[in-house]
Amino acid sequence: MSKLSRRQLLVAGSGTLAMPFISRAAFAGGSSIITSAQARFLPVPALLQPENGDTVTLAMAMARHNFGPGDKTALSAGLNAEYLAPTVHLTKGTDINFKVQNRLGDVTTLHWHGLFVPSVKDGGPHNTIKDGEDWNIKVHIDQPSSTNWFHPHVHQNTAYQAHLGLAGLMIVDDGKDRERGLPRTYGVDDIPLVLQDRRVVEGDNVYAPDGMDLIHGFHGDKLIVNGVMEPQHEVPAGIMRLRLLNGANARIFNLSFEDRRPFHVIASDGGYLEKPVETGILPIGPGERYEVLVDFSKGKTPVTLFTSSDDNGGGEALPLMLFTSHGRKSEITTIPATFDTLSPANSGMAEETRSFFMDDRMMENMQVLMKGMGGGSHGMTHGGGHDGMVHSGRSTEQAGPPMTAASSGMAMAIAGETFDMNRIDVKARLGSYEMWSLTTSGEMQHPFHIHGASFRVLSLDGKAPPAWATGWKDTVLVNETADLLVHFNRQADEKHPFMFHCHTLEHEDLGMMGQFITV
Incomplete structure (x- = not known):
C-alpha cells in the first residue's frame, strides 16, 4: 500500500485533527522564552569516580519526584536517587566492580549502553535481576573516551521502567582531555x-x-x-x-x-x-x-x-x-582545532553484507487497534504532518484507553519476524566487519541501536552522513535507508546474545528487535 493511503488511513481513523502542541510563546529571534525569574536551577547529577578495584553500587528503587514548580510530585524511579542516577566516571585501564540492587518490586535488568563488555555482562533481556536480588559483575574498562549511559532492558517492559527515570550517564576517560584542550571540570564547564x-x-x-x-x-x-x-x-x-x-x-x-x-x-x-x-x-x-x-x-x-x-x-x-x-x-577560551585520528571506513572492509527491514507493520497494527476499538477512533487524534511525527507533544486529554505492548495484540519486526528470546538471528565472526543495510517503510524515523558492536555510518538515504555522525557510533536515526560498517569486537554466546533493535522503546517492546552472537 502506498504512503499516501497509509497516511489517509491515519487521518481517517482520527476523525478530526487535534491542534498540535503550542509552546507558551513563539520563537522570536533574540527574545528569551524562559526567564531567570521563572526557571529552577538545573540539577547536575552527583559524580561517582571509582578507582581501580572499587565497587560501584547502583540501587534501583521506586520514589517520588518533583518535575516543576510547586510541591506536586509524580511516581518515579532512580538509581541512588529519586530520579535518574549519579554520573559514573570511569578511567580507561581500570577494573571496576558493579553491584546493581533491584528494589523496584518487579524484575528488571540494567544495560550498559555503549560500554565495551561481553554479552554475559551486557544487561540485556537475558540478564534479568529479580526483585530483592543483586547483580554483581566485574568490568575491565578498555575503550576510547566516550559518553555512554545505562538503563533497563527488560523484555516488553523497557519503555515503562525507563520512563520512570531509571537512567544515568557513564563517562569513559582516557586522561588526555588536558592535552586536547577540552573543558573537563564536571559541573562547572x-x-x-x-x-x-x-x-x-x-x-x-x-x-x-x-x-x-x-x-x-x-x-x-x-x-x-x-x-x-x-x-x-x-x-x-x-x-x-x-x-x-x-x-x-x-x-x-x-x-x-x-x-x-x-x-x-x-x-x-x-x-x-x-x-x-x-x-x-x-x-x-x-x-x-x-x-x-x-x-x-x-x-x-x-x-x-x-x-x-x-x-x-x-x-x-x-x-x-x-x-x-x-x-x-572559564579555563578554556578557544575551540581546539583537531582531536583523535579516525581509522578509515569503507564498504570494502566488510566480509559479509546483511539487509534488515525495520518493519513497523503500520497497516496491520492500525487494523488491530481499530478492531479493538470496535472501529472507533478514540485516542487517535494527532497534530498532522509526517506519520512518524503525529505525537510530537500529546497531553493526557488526547490519549485513548491505555494498553501494554504485551496485551495490545500488535507486533513489529526487524529480522523478518517479531522478537523471540530463543531465536538467534545473526552469527558474526568475532573481529570481523560487516555491512548492514537498513530500510524502513518511510512512514516514521527509527533510531537503530546495536549492542556489543560499534559502527560507522557510510550513508543515510543514499547520501553521505552529516559530518557530526561520521565517527564511531552505536545508535543512528534512520529515516528511509542507512548503510553501516559494523565492527564485531565483543564476545557473545547463545545463552546471552547481543541485541539490535529500534530505540523507540515502545517499538522495542513490540518486537522490533533481533539477536546476534559472535563465533
Whole structure:
C-alpha cells in the first residue's frame, strides 16, 4: 500500500485533527522564552569516580519526584536517587566492580549502553535481576573516551521502567582531555544534559500509553532536562562542554539556540571526531549521545536552548532550558582545532553484507487497534504532518484507553519476524566487519541501536552522513535507508546474545528487535 493511503488511513481513523502542541510563546529571534525569574536551577547529577578495584553500587528503587514548580510530585524511579542516577566516571585501564540492587518490586535488568563488555555482562533481556536480588559483575574498562549511559532492558517492559527515570550517564576517560584542550571540570564547564519528555508530572499514573503511542512511540507535551522542566544553568564566560543524551522513549530532539550560536560537535556515541564540526541545528534520536562545545564568551546571555516541535526540525521552537552567565571566565577560551585520528571506513572492509527491514507493520497494527476499538477512533487524534511525527507533544486529554505492548495484540519486526528470546538471528565472526543495510517503510524515523558492536555510518538515504555522525557510533536515526560498517569486537554466546533493535522503546517492546552472537 502506498504512503499516501497509509497516511489517509491515519487521518481517517482520527476523525478530526487535534491542534498540535503550542509552546507558551513563539520563537522570536533574540527574545528569551524562559526567564531567570521563572526557571529552577538545573540539577547536575552527583559524580561517582571509582578507582581501580572499587565497587560501584547502583540501587534501583521506586520514589517520588518533583518535575516543576510547586510541591506536586509524580511516581518515579532512580538509581541512588529519586530520579535518574549519579554520573559514573570511569578511567580507561581500570577494573571496576558493579553491584546493581533491584528494589523496584518487579524484575528488571540494567544495560550498559555503549560500554565495551561481553554479552554475559551486557544487561540485556537475558540478564534479568529479580526483585530483592543483586547483580554483581566485574568490568575491565578498555575503550576510547566516550559518553555512554545505562538503563533497563527488560523484555516488553523497557519503555515503562525507563520512563520512570531509571537512567544515568557513564563517562569513559582516557586522561588526555588536558592535552586536547577540552573543558573537563564536571559541573562547572563540563555538564551532562539528559533530554526527555513527559505527559504527566504529578500523581501515580505517569505512563499510560494508548495504541497510537505504541505505534508511534510515547511523546509527552512537557520537556524535561535532568529531571526538571525549563531549568536554568549558570555558565562561565568561555567554552562550555555539554554532554547530550536523548533519554526519551521516542521523541527526537532538534536542538538550536535562540540567537543561532553554533554547536561545535566534538564527539558522538563512540568517542571523538577528528575535528570539531560546527552546526546551528543538531538532531538527536533516542539513545544517541553527542558532546558539543558552546562559546558563552560572545553573544548575549541569558539565552534559551530550543528543540523543534516535530521530528523533522521544521516545527515550532519549544524551549528546553536557559543559560545564564555568572561573569567569571572559564579555563578554556578557544575551540581546539583537531582531536583523535579516525581509522578509515569503507564498504570494502566488510566480509559479509546483511539487509534488515525495520518493519513497523503500520497497516496491520492500525487494523488491530481499530478492531479493538470496535472501529472507533478514540485516542487517535494527532497534530498532522509526517506519520512518524503525529505525537510530537500529546497531553493526557488526547490519549485513548491505555494498553501494554504485551496485551495490545500488535507486533513489529526487524529480522523478518517479531522478537523471540530463543531465536538467534545473526552469527558474526568475532573481529570481523560487516555491512548492514537498513530500510524502513518511510512512514516514521527509527533510531537503530546495536549492542556489543560499534559502527560507522557510510550513508543515510543514499547520501553521505552529516559530518557530526561520521565517527564511531552505536545508535543512528534512520529515516528511509542507512548503510553501516559494523565492527564485531565483543564476545557473545547463545545463552546471552547481543541485541539490535529500534530505540523507540515502545517499538522495542513490540518486537522490533533481533539477536546476534559472535563465533
